[in-house]
Amino acid sequence: MATIKDVAKLAGVSISTVSYALNNHDKVSLSTKKRILEAARRLNYQKNGIASDLKRSSTRTIALIVTDLAGPHYAELVKGIQEVALSRGYDLLACSSLGGEQSTAVKFLTEKRVDGAIVLAYNIPAATLRRAAREAYPIILLDREIESPHTVSIEVDNEAGCHMATEHLIEQGHRRLAYVGGNPMEPLNEQRVSGFKRALRQHGLEREGQLHQFGMFNRDNGYAMTKMLIAEGNLPTGILYYNDEMAIGGIQAFREYGIRVPGDVSVIGFDDIELAQYVRPALTTVMQPKYERGALAAHLLFQALDGKPLEPRYRLPTRLIVRDSVRAPAGHEGKVPLRSE
Amino acid sequence: MATIKDVAKLAGVSISTVSYALNNHDKVSLSTKKRILEAARRLNYQKNGIASDLKRSSTRTIALIVTDLAGPHYAELVKGIQEVALSRGYDLLACSSLGGEQSTAVKFLTEKRVDGAIVLAYNIPAATLRRAAREAYPIILLDREIESPHTVSIEVDNEAGCHMATEHLIEQGHRRLAYVGGNPMEPLNEQRVSGFKRALRQHGLEREGQLHQFGMFNRDNGYAMTKMLIAEGNLPTGILYYNDEMAIGGIQAFREYGIRVPGDVSVIGFDDIELAQYVRPALTTVMQPKYERGALAAHLLFQALDGKPLEPRYRLPTRLIVRDSVRAPAGHEGKVPLRSE
DNA sequence: CTGTTAGCGCGTTCAC
DNA sequence: GTGAACGCGCTAACAG
Numbered sequence A, B: 001m002a003t004i005k006d007v008a009k010l011a012g013v014s015i016s017t018v019s020y021a022l023n024n025h026d027k028v029s030l031s032t033k034k035r036i037l038e039a040a041r042r043l044n045y046q047k048n049g050i051a052s053d054l055k056r057s058s059t060r061t062i063a064l065i066v067t068d069l070a071g072p073h074y075a076e077l078v079k080g081i082q083e084v085a086l087s088r089g090y091d092l093l094a095c096s097s098l099g100g101e102q103s104t105a106v107k108f109l110t111e112k113r114v115d116g117a118i119v120l121a122y123n124i125p126a127a128t129l130r131r132a133a134r135e136a137y138p139i140i141l142l143d144r145e146i147e148s149p150h151t152v153s154i155e156v157d158n159e160a161g162c163h164m165a166t167e168h169l170i171e172q173g174h175r176r177l178a179y180v181g182g183n184p185m186e187p188l189n190e191q192r193v194s195g196f197k198r199a200l201r202q203h204g205l206e207r208e209g210q211l212h213q214f215g216m217f218n219r220d221n222g223y224a225m226t227k228m229l230i231a232e233g234n235l236p237t238g239i240l241y242y243n244d245e246m247a248i249g250g251i252q253a254f255r256e257y258g259i260r261v262p263g264d265v266s267v268i269g270f271d272d273i274e275l276a277q278y279v280r281p282a283l284t285t286v287m288q289p290k291y292e293r294g295a296l297a298a299h300l301l302f303q304a305l306d307g308k309p310l311e312p313r314y315r316l317p318t319r320l321i322v323r324d325s326v327r328a329p330a331g332h333e334g335k336v337p338l339r340s341e
Numbered sequence C: 001c002t003g004t005t006a007g008c009g010c011g012t013t014c015a016c
Numbered sequence D: 001g002t003g004a005a006c007g008c009g010c011t012a013a014c015a016g
Helices: A004-011 A015-022 A030-043 A049-056 A074-087 A104-110 A126-132 A158-171 A187-202 A219-232 A244-256 A290-305 B004-011 B015-022 B030-043 B049-056 B074-087 B104-110 B126-132 B158-171 B187-202 B219-232 B244-256 B290-305
Strands: A061-066 A091-096 A116-120 A139-141 A151-156 A177-181 A209-213 A238-241 A266-271 A284-287 A313-316 A319-321 B061-066 B091-096 B116-120 B139-141 B151-156 B177-181 B209-213 B238-241 B266-271 B284-287 B313-316 B319-321
Touching: A004 A015, A004 A030, A015 A030, A049 B049, A061 A074, A061 A104, A074 A091, A074 A116, A074 A290, A091 A104, A091 B104, A104 A116, A104 A126, A104 B091, A116 A290, A126 A139, A139 A290, A151 A158, A151 A290, A158 A177, A158 A187, A158 A238, A158 A266, A158 A284, A158 A319, A177 A187, A177 A219, A177 A244, A187 A209, A209 A219, A219 A238, A219 A244, A238 A244, A244 A266, A290 A313, B004 B015, B004 B030, B015 B030, B061 B074, B061 B104, B074 B091, B074 B116, B074 B290, B091 B104, B104 B116, B104 B126, B116 B290, B126 B139, B139 B290, B151 B158, B151 B290, B158 B177, B158 B187, B158 B238, B158 B266, B158 B284, B158 B319, B177 B187, B177 B219, B177 B244, B187 B209, B209 B219, B219 B238, B219 B244, B238 B244, B244 B266, B290 B313
Parallel strands: A061 A091, A061 A116, A116 A139, A139 A151, A151 A313, A177 A209, A177 A238, A238 A266, A266 A284, B061 B091, B061 B116, B116 B139, B139 B151, B151 B313, B177 B209, B177 B238, B238 B266, B266 B284
Antiparallel strands: A091 B091, A284 A319, B284 B319
């Protein structure tokens, strides 16, 4: 593998001259430059980006760190990030935090392989993030908030979104409600539960609300937890799922048991992933602005890299998207006026 | 930012000792090691991965290069790659080739930032790939074949898949057929067209087949091209789209014009992306084994990195997935026996 | 004005 | 347990 040395030798000049020539530092005469370029071409020379990053101590690269590259709903997020990064001439890498402390994500977070990171990976411990963030290495968090001077959180108003969704169910006449989520320790899950609970409290339904929180936040677990819920009997008439993926898994479980959605059970998701509008019934869900979130994240990251001071926390609004997975329960046709207590 | 030097100073040992200690090269006494670890912790030392990669001249990282990180149907592919990479202790990065020669993808391909790459990015010129691939830098191609000793292609049998799909339409009684694809110069597009044409030829329908090839391979373009097709009049009764995304765009266009699918026009896609089963009508399509393809790609990449000789080309079969977007055209109810000529 | 020398960035590893 | 060379490219300072 040819190095800059080989090019220098072949062109009959010093290494530095080659470097200058290749980087257009008009210090080199045109004829020499031509000779050097020709030598580089002949040797199929490619610079070692690692060496040059090391010297420059900057990579002009940012990382998007997600739990699972194969996950859903990153698509739109990525789009926003990608566009901003591209316009700034930065490179964007995506990597996954599967594999825990040995994961690519942690390696990239801690080993200065990139200039900054955008993180949406609930399985990375806060301690790791706190250790990683520093002056010249800002981190934008999309899934939690941690106190650290070099960290910015962009949150979606999960609490309000779930509150709104729950009120929607109540408004339709639902009284026996459930929330189905994953690991209750995840901050996002907590926020969503809390919106659910607040709506219940406000409408005097506290006692009728079931909470099911366990495991992962994916379709399979939505399916599994819904099956458990069915097996338990005493099915609620309205269910708020942690996210669309879990809701879609849940709908699948209901279908297998011949339980109709929304005829027998109403279902609401969260996120508004692309699939939500395509599944049958089309999923009523809480939309979060994904593209905007990505774009904002990238924007803030560059602000931080430019040394500009930032708010530690941004919050984006959600919106209820009404589709076909919610209907008034039997005996409750027509809207029921909300009564707060 | 603390470097290994600072740790050495604080611990009162030499740099090399710190390195050995941190890498568990049991050359260091336990007490020294403990002192070093303590010093590192106090300084919040994080090694510079770039420096270490430079020295080791290996990154234990492979890249997945795709046209657009936000694209569809990579999800399953990624899953296969990710699992194999993880099991080998390698890191996986995803990056996009948006941005042409300046893109992250090209940078990663040419600058030795990773040990090997899996490429599914039709917009990277073959010359770039040929220049990048070398002994110690194998490249697995998922979207084309190029002659180069350090390159392996894993292709899907596009020709046979499209042939099968076209025969399916013919078998249902369709006679006026069209193929809707993107840029005709893309090798994948060529292969797919060729399967379409062969089926037409075999059944004496050559003259009735329309070819529409232009632009990108995405949903928007499927939508746009279908609108053009509608505007032209003389609508065929059966359409084979380059891929599911384009087909979904096409169905959308038909819906807007009140043209029923499959009542008035039958539609077949290619890929079997997740959405295909959720859109209405559920999309009949040609399935390619995505997970297997990803896993095979990663597997072969590691074989190459281990210096094992490889076939230059692998080919995976496709399968027709019959859903609801194809029906016999008016006046042709019931299966029509195929007659080859 | 052209081109060279020399040292740097930071961690790894061989020889002692 | 240490010293020093090394990986490779960048660039300030200097010489021709």
